Amino acid sequence: MTMQTNAVFEPGSTVGIIGGGQLGRMSAMAAAKLGYRVHILNPAPTSPAIEVSASATAGSYDDPAALEEFASRCDVITFEFENISAAGLSLLAKHRPVRPAGEILRVSQDRILEKTCLAEAGIALAPWKAVSGPQDLKSLEELGFPLILKTTRFGYDGKGQFRVESAEALSALTDLPYPLVAEKMIDFQRELSVMVVRGIDGTVRCFDTVENRHRDGILDVTLAPARIMPDVAEEAQAIAMKIAMELDLVGIMGVELFHGADGQLLVNEIAPRPHNSGHWTMDACLIDQFEMHIRAVTGLPLPPARRHSDAVMHNLVGPEDMARVAGILATDGASLHLYGKREARPGRKMGHVNTIFPRGALPGELALEGLLPPRG
Template identity: 45%
Template sequence: MLKPGSTIGILGGGQLGRMLAIEGARLGYRCVGYAPEGDNVAAEVCADFFVARWDDTAALAAFAAQCDAITYEFENVPLSVFDTLPVEPVFPPRKALEVAQDRLAEKRFVEGLGGRPALHAAIDSRADLDDAVERIGTPGILKTRREGYDGKGQWRIASAHDAESVQLSGGPAIYEGFVDFGAEFSVILVRGQDGDVRFWESARNVHRDGILATSSLPAGEAIAGQVEETHALAKLVADALDYVGVLTLEFFATTNGPVFNEMAPRVHNSGHWTIEGAVTSQFANHMRAVAGLPLGDTATVAETVTMTNLIGKDSASAQTLLGEPDTHLHLYGKKQARAGRKMGHVTRLTRRTGSGQS
């Protein structure tokens, strides 16, 4: 258990790191960040921040020298960083990144635990793609196996003709058949160092142009009926990885049961509603887990919750939303609004009768 005044390092400088650092400070910890050059909005709320390349071993050593524990805010931190960091512990564990950084490895890992992903195939050549399209069928989606998020690194294939026109980049890819689903949802859990696992209520997610637009509660009957099965699978994943921190698994709700989409070994955009909508937010519980503290209650405190991402210029007039009842605005401090960029989010609550107004 980290004593108050200890330092927690955060790899990555985006909005997730920013919100983690805020919660770390509330728990009495000093947070130090590390990320390559960029719009590192987490730096504004960290006690210290290192701007250096991922392969700068001297900078990594200086960063680690300040840290009593280290975590990360996104899953594309190069694994080589963990080979050079001269400090333990790092939470979540390296194994979680190894699995999550490769979409094919991720699907095979979850399949091995009894999960059911979409039909898929590894793509390393034009012949592989042609065979996958013939075997799995269309429509489908071609994705890079590594990196890519918010719709980046993905190409929809509506027909065999579309597949012929795709220019393969030369890197490993994966082809997935489309899933006929009624809704999308996330399972978000936190696992402590003692193995204690707690779940937040699953929200219904709506995406636009490959980017999460809204997460809302209650999620509806189609999702509610599949939560028990997905919770069981998510716990198997967390236990198999000896996981510590917040873990997110995304699913499609179908008439034949839940279909696994992908996992994220970190706090997640679809869990932002927990800041105001749950007793303990995903950010607070992640930092509790990293510090070895008891986990907090994850119960929902409102009758309804809707989290809406503010993307691009949507954030320009966001402050006017504060005039609405029980509405909570989070702007991430990013300097330039551009299409597809998450600039902030707003959460609207309907309180349970007698619970009062925040």
């Protein structure tokens, strides 16, 4: 028996969140705003999310005893951590509703399954091929070069990716971590994303389409809204809504897209949880992505995802960006969000900063550079 009911959980109920990182922290703060209690499942007894939540179960994501104890202390369960096993999720679903349902997570965890499902739903993707072993490498030449090889599971922030420039470079590859997925490198004008949320009654809401820029494989800056023609922004939202409906989403989901040099929109990947490229909503929308997610998961109404301001979001990554915090605190108009992580290792997301502007007044490229104190 699984518990996929349409039950509504009123404020005062306990929302269980699998994962104790910054997405869990900001979801927990949004839940607290609405009067919910939050219970976290996390391997370590302290974490960014645990520090702002009512209680926590410290235990492994695949320990049945920890999962049962966690479920017994929640009314409804969601996740910020995408790599809990399918077995773990189905065990949880025997006890409490899990939203979004485990099936979506199973799809988004595996790049091959994800691409297969999206393609079946008629969503345009970068040309791709599954690579189960060295015997499949030769056939990748059909995709053309450069191409990119990605591990099928556990990749994030560009980890587990290898760019291949030529047939010679391809044939020289050895000891790859199969299975892999190969994609043609897309010549994009820009990267876009859409946060889409769907409720238990099927209501679908979309935040505005935004533009994302990466640095060393990690999201660096989000511009909200994206500086693109309205028809492109709307097409991106229509794609995100279609995916949400096809996958029967309940909760929020990030959809990453490439806006090709030829104008075509191709979906890169989906993440059925709050997403770094939605952090701008915390200061530019009355109801942000985290509150929308909590509302969807608990069955509360979903108001339109309205943006009252334009915004620029800068991620703060590693010790280099933590050194800028004093300057950022002294910067007029900068809204700082820190995740409370004890140690600033290189490449680790430590916080982010939102700067907001009246609608239509997003700064130009030169002014963007000067919004925050420079990196040292």
